Amino acid sequence: MPRTLLRHCEESGLAALLGAYHRDSLRYAAVRAARPALGPRLRVIVDLLCLNESVPTTEAQAALGGSMEVLADAGLCRNDGSATVVPEHRLVDHYGQLLFVGPPAGQIGGYYGADSVGLGRQLLAARGNCLDLFASTGAQSLLMARGGGDVTSVELTSDLRPVAALNIAMHGLDDRVTTIWGDATTVSLPDRPFDTVCVNAPLFPNFGVDGLDTGANGGRHGHDLLQAVLPRVRLNTGGRLHSTATMVGDGDGPHTTWLADAARRNGWTFDVVVTGVGRLGEGSAFAKDLVTTLAETAGATTEDMAETLDRQWKESGVDRVFFCLLTARPAATSGVTVVSRYERGSGWWL
Known part of the structure; x- marks a missing residue:
């Protein structure tokens, strides 16, 4: 049916x-x-x-x-x-596969946005044992399974179970996708290395403001969930991990110390592609929207929130948020390389 x-x-x-x-x-x-x-x-x-x-x-x-x-x-x-x-759902085309996702710019029903499209482009050649963390309704899982991979899909929001099951069944990929419903930071994962890993975690920085919706909350600097899941992943020789990321930084580029620490722990090297940037500070439309969102979250006035955030940004030497795609691979010498800074891009899309 x-x-x-x-x-x-x-x-x-x-x-x-x-x-x-x-x-x-x-x-x-x-x-x-x-x-x-x-x-x-x-x-x-x-x-x-x-x-x-x-x-x-x-x-x-x-x-x-x-x-x-x-x-x-x-x-x-x-x-x-x-x-x-x-x-609460809509049908989209994801690189030739139709599937149901949530509404535009929303978390209810299964997030799917421009970052999902950009990340999917990195997965078109996925093969072998694959892992999809923060899988939503399965867009990337289906893409990797279509390429011939056996996919373990991990998603926390169990309300998405029937929609994800429908997406898988529509394409006859039930034998290729195994879904684990649980928290990717704690749930038991298969004890094996993977050829391709996809991570599309909630990554928006809250700059220390409590109460941000969990569907968009990446912690103070935007990388809390990535820091939690990266040590849980093993890559085969020749394997690749592809992930979205937001990274705070300044005119010299994104701050990557935390990512270099992850690279050392896992024995990986990371390539970082900047696909867009949001400026922080007075006169920035991005900053204005951010202040408004965090003020509503915290029940504060926009004036007070603007003052608080401006002070914090100056003290920490942060004046922009970078939208990035990350690729990790096993390497004899770990490290982080910012290979491209396409800051005039439209966010996640490449």
Whole structure:
């Protein structure tokens, strides 16, 4: 039955539509703009599966038939009798594979953003024994499994279980993906080295402000979770670890002392690719948004939060946040190399 849903998406033209827009579909904009020119059936499917729009139940049944039962079994849709909606998930194309993820810029339902796309590009050649930490609804797990790997997928949010299971079943990869539901920093992992490891942890720095949503909280400097999981990973000779990261720093680049310590402990060398930068301090739109978010989190005024953060940034010599992709590999001499500083990029995307 899940494979039938995928067939409906392919036969209706939805797969081709999402594949054409790929990254643009992250923000709905391109798909929504194309909507008026779509045929009636495809328009209904797009509204239901991609745009979180309510559609008449009779039209949904006519467009997707028995696949509506698949959506209902996974808890994806709500039906009040006359209308049906998929309120908290959307279908995206991830390098040729359709899967359900959460809404744009949100944690509910399974995070998927531009960093997921950028990280996925690093995994297109993944083979062998693979590990996906902080897997969400399985975008990277499916990508690695499609390439022929046997994947161990680790995710904390057990509410995502039916959606992840549907994504795996749609592509017939049940025999290649084993999902562990638990905290990647503490749960038991397979006792073996891996050929490819993917880490897309919550990495946003909270600069010491308590209460930030766990779905976006990487600790004071943005790397708490990475520091916790890296010592738990073993790489085969020739293996690779690929990870997103936010790293605080200054005009000389990201501060990498913590990463150099991790490299020494594991016997790895790290390459760091900066894909974008957020400036801190007065006049920065990035800093203004950050101050507003942390003020709301802490129940403080934006004025007080701005003063607190500005003082902290100056004392610590930090004036920017770098968005990065990391690649680690076993090496005789450990170390960290910032191989590229594309600071005018759009964040995670390469």
